[in-house]
Amino acid sequence: MKTLQPFSVNYSNVLYFLFTSIMILQGCGPDKKTKAQEKVVPKDEGTIEIITTVMDFKSPDTIPSGWNTFKYHNKSTETHFFLLDKYPEGKTIQDTKTEVFPPFDKGMDLINEGKSEEGFTEFNNLPAWFFEVVFSGGSGLVSPKKSSITTLKLEPGYYIMECYVKMPNGKFHSSMGMAKPIVVTNKKSSNAPPSVTTSIKVSSTEGINYNSPITKGAQVFSVEFLDQIAHENFMGHDVNLVKLTDIANLEDLESWMNWADPKGLITPSPQGVTFLGGVNDSPAGSIGYFKVNLEPGHYAFIAEVPNALKKGMLKTFTVLE
Structure with missing residues (x-):
């Protein structure tokens, strides 16, 4: 051994x-x-x-x-x-x-x-x-x-x-x-990657970044993992899409995404947030895709890491009517 x-x-x-x-x-x-x-x-x-x-x-x-x-x-x-x-x-x-x-x-x-x-x-x-x-x-x-x-x-x-x-x-x-x-x-499988409306890149050095404004309706996001590391909570990074209401608290969301916090990743999830999927922890160099139908409102991309905002892994955006 x-x-x-x-x-x-x-x-x-x-x-x-x-x-x-x-x-x-x-x-x-x-x-x-x-x-x-x-x-x-x-x-x-x-x-x-x-x-x-x-x-x-x-x-x-x-x-x-x-x-x-x-x-x-x-x-x-x-x-x-x-x-x-x-x-x-x-x-x-x-x-x-x-x-x-x-x-x-x-x-x-x-x-x-x-x-x-x-x-x-x-x-x-x-x-x-x-x-x-x-x-x-x-x-x-x-x-x-x-x-x-x-x-x-x-x-x-x-x-x-x-x-x-x-x-x-x-x-x-x-x-x-x-x-x-x-x-x-x-x-x-005979499948091929889907056609993409917005490309996302995620890395430990640059955080989460995307290449174009995000609009309402059917969207297909690609998520490219430029690298992968173990963060302070021993997890790799990923990309999760969250819809936010007026009562959502970004600090609470950020803390909840860290399993090492006693209240992290525990039911119930923070108030005012709805999780809509994304692409989970993947190897460096890989690309995954996720599809979602977006309504007008406030949203965020966030990774399951400590201090996501400081690392550029908590990014908010608004989808207009």
């Missing part, structure tokens, strides 16, 4: 994989299909329907590689997203039971006791294959009773679809069943 020095781990990988591991440790078997899951099939090649009704993902178990459009319907009463984690060859979610359980169990106990330094140091005992997990995009946050449309390019392999927003008691949604294996096959 690879020997790691304290705080030499890739913390972005650690935290993401933690949330999927919790689900296994709690005994929620994502490999078991429900009748509802079996009935959810792509309407056509390259279009993947995903439905959340409570704490679940109902979707096909296998999808083609290449460009796929994911239509995510959040029919629940809580905010969710989905993130696709690509596992190294030969590894499945079952490997977490014996190889990942001990360090995560101890590490999380220490973090919950307020001993964050000791907790993250404990993750040095993770198996070497863990650091090969690739976080490959997904939908940004989606508010209750809303839907998102996201287009991603995926390589063949074994993935875990997860959500790690927190319940009111602080437990991650993944521990309640929101972690599901997905196999991406060698068969390629």
